[in-house]
Amino acid sequence: xxxxxxxxxxxxxxxxxxxxxxxxxxxxxxxxxxxxxxxxxxxxxxxxxxxxxxxxxxxxxxxxxxxxxxxxxxxxxxxxxxxxxxxxxxxxxxxxxxxxxxxxxxxxxxxxxxxxxxxxxxxxxxxxxxxxxxxx
Amino acid sequence: xxxxxxxxxxxxxxxxxxxxxxxxxxxxxxxxxxxxxxxxxxxxxxxxxxxxxxxxxxxxxxxxxxxxxxxxxxxxxxxxxxxxxxxxxxxxxxxxxxxxxxxxxxxxxxxxxxxxxxxxxxxxxxxxxxxxxxxxxxxxxxxxxxxxxxxxxxxxxxxxxxxxxxxxxxxxxxxxxxxxxxxxxxxxxxxxxxxxxxxxxxxx
Numbered sequence: 001x002x003x004x005x006x007x008x009x010x011x012x013x014x015x016x017x018x019x020x021x022x023x024x025x026x027x028x029x030x031x032x033x034x035x036x037x038x039x040x041x042x043x044x045x046x047x048x049x050x051x052x053x054x055x056x057x058x059x060x061x062x063x064x065x066x067x068x069x070x071x072x073x074x075x076x077x078x079x080x081x082x083x084x085x086x087x088x089x090x091x092x093x094x095x096x097x098x099x100x101x102x103x104x105x106x107x108x109x110x111x112x113x114x115x116x117x118x119x120x121x122x123x124x125x126x127x128x129x130x131x132x133x134x135x136x
Numbered sequence: 137x138x139x140x141x142x143x144x145x146x147x148x149x150x151x152x153x154x155x156x157x158x159x160x161x162x163x164x165x166x167x168x169x170x171x172x173x174x175x176x177x178x179x180x181x182x183x184x185x186x187x188x189x190x191x192x193x194x195x196x197x198x199x200x201x202x203x204x205x206x207x208x209x210x211x212x213x214x215x216x217x218x219x220x221x222x223x224x225x226x227x228x229x230x231x232x233x234x235x236x237x238x239x240x241x242x243x244x245x246x247x248x249x250x251x252x253x254x255x256x257x258x259x260x261x262x263x264x265x266x267x268x269x270x271x272x273x274x275x276x277x278x279x280x281x282x283x284x285x286x287x288x289x290x291x292x293x294x295x296x297x298x299x300x301x302x303x304x305x306x307x308x309x310x311x312x313x314x315x316x317x318x319x320x321x322x323x324x325x326x327x328x329x330x331x332x333x334x335x336x337x338x339x340x
Contacts, residue, residue: 050172050212076303077214083255084208084217088224 006036007114007123008063011107012056012073012082016043022104026111036114037063051077053085060092068095068120070110074103101127137235143199144188149328151181157324164317168304172213173317180211196236200227218252225251242276249273256301263299265318272326280333287326291319
């Protein structure tokens with residue numbers, strides 16, 4: 001269980017190293033105080049490429065402090081697996097939400113916002129707003 | 137009437153067919169996907185068989201719900217949540233009766249297919265599993281054999297299509313000329329259903 005009051009963040013990628021690295025990047029950029037709980041759920045339990053419902057459920061439980069859990073995903077099966085788990089009803093903690101956001105930029109925005117004490121709506125909005133930042 | 141044992145045998149028959157065709161499915165997936173469809177489904181349906189064996193559910197709906205849950209948690213690729221949703225929603229639509237008619241199954245499968253379309257945001261002609269499942273669910277209202285033929289024809293009809301969903305859609309026009317692996321495996325699911333019905337000694 002995490003510190004009270006902070007939204008937890010779960011990062012779901014097809015790749016274990018990608019999920020871990022994005023989590024580390026987001027924590028690093030949010031630093032300056034205690035950061036919100038972030039857990040990576042990348043790849044399969046055996047370390048291959050893919051999506052694992054088991055790892056996602058475990059990560060969500062790990063970061064759930066009762067203030068909600070924002071789940072960010074990369075592609076294909078990561079998106080579909082989280083949607084199917086939410087439809088299932090009892091696979092993810094109450095207050096878990098799939099956030100529509102670019103994976104890396106959204107993760108940074110989500111962790112910064114959650115670390116600053118933002119609620120789940122604020123975290124989701126910050127992550128989604130990352131779509132509006134044009135690079136060219 | 138189709139009871140829990142029938143649905144159990146359908147899932148076991150699907151596992152056997154997927155096992156037999158795994159290399160072929162992966163070959164199709166290596167052309168336009170990431171070359172894991174056969175092994176992913178093989179792992180998923182093996183888990184389905186094992187779970188059903190361990191604690192055989194008592195109703196048709198419960199068999200499909202358990203099977204769907206196993207697929208979501210063990211497959212590891214997009215076919216897991218898609219097939220998982222198909223079976224769970226079909227099972228849910230069947231309710232908790234001890235047996236169902238073939239007509240009720242056809243209708244419930246239609247609800248399952250609609251849930252898959254919603255989850256993946258795909259429609260007919262996008263070169264996905266729906267291209268086999270949509271015609272199959274409709275034809276099953278007539279007979280199991282008609283369902284099998286419709287699924288097979290639907291899968292073959294994905295060859296000239298350009299993929300608009302999933303990993304293959306990144307290939308654009310290069311996806312044309314290859315059969316969609318998801319449509320091919322969906323045809324196996326329906327074929328296993330027809331086989332199971334035939335082994336019962338008659339069609340609907």
